[in-house]
Amino acid sequence: MTRRLPFWPTLIVALAVATMIGLGTWQLQRAKWKEGLLARYAVARTLPVMAFPAVPVEPETLLFRRATGYCLQVTGWSAKAGRNMAGESGWRHIAACRTGGGEGPGMQADMGWSNNPANPAFKGGPVTGIITEDRQKNLILVAESPAAGLQRSLPPDPKDIPNDHRMYAVQWFSFAAIALVIYAVALRKRLRA
Structure with a gap:
């Protein structure tokens, strides 16, 4: 008498395992993409100072990149959580700047850090720093020289960007292997019965 594998449970486990292997493969592709991105960011730090973009860009x-811009007038302030060069928690003071001509997006400039969320006295002027972005993908120029009364905000560093995709791939492949082992044990018990 031949014993057949149960169709539906076998199909479900096969689809689940294929999905997990696919997700693991996708994470390996993401790891390669992230490594390239981080390498490009490391090179960007060594490039010459550029003008802060006057038109929206990716x-x-x-x-x-190091960049320089000119804040003609501060049109608003926001205080966001951040750290100073010593790693202390406090407030980053972000100036929304008019850059001239009424064209383009203007400029967001992180003018420094303090433990007080009150707006600084900075009214405008030249700003040189490193370009980063906020959660909404808006560019921010983190000033190398803070405004009066502020300390320098901790500048962005590509080393702070995690690349955990290989670890996620190992997890997905492990889940697939565990699912196969559990199903094999269940089948063995069923066939014995």
């Missing part, structure tokens, strides 16, 4: 092409 943030990925400018992150970690």
Whole structure:
């Protein structure tokens, strides 16, 4: 008498294992992409100082570049959580700047850090720093020289960007292997019965 594998449970496990292997493979592809991106960011730090862009651009092409811009007038302030060069928690003071001509997006400039969220006295002027972005993908120029009364904000560093994709791939492949082992044990018990 031949014993057949149960169709539906075998199909479900096969589909689940194929999905997990696919996700693991995708994470390996993401790891390779992230490594290239981080290498590009490391090179960006060594490039010459550029002018802060006057028109909207893809943030990925400018992150970690040194740039200079001119804040003609501060049109607003925001205080966001951040750290200073000593690693202390406090407030980053971000100036929304008018850059002239009424064209383009203007400029967001991180003018420094303090433990007080009150707006600094900075009214405008030249700003040189490193380009980063906020969660909405808006470019921010992190000033190398803070405004009066502020300390320098911790500048962005590509080393702070995690690349955990290989670890996620190992997890997905492990889940697939565990699912196969559990199913094999269940089948063995069923066939014995």
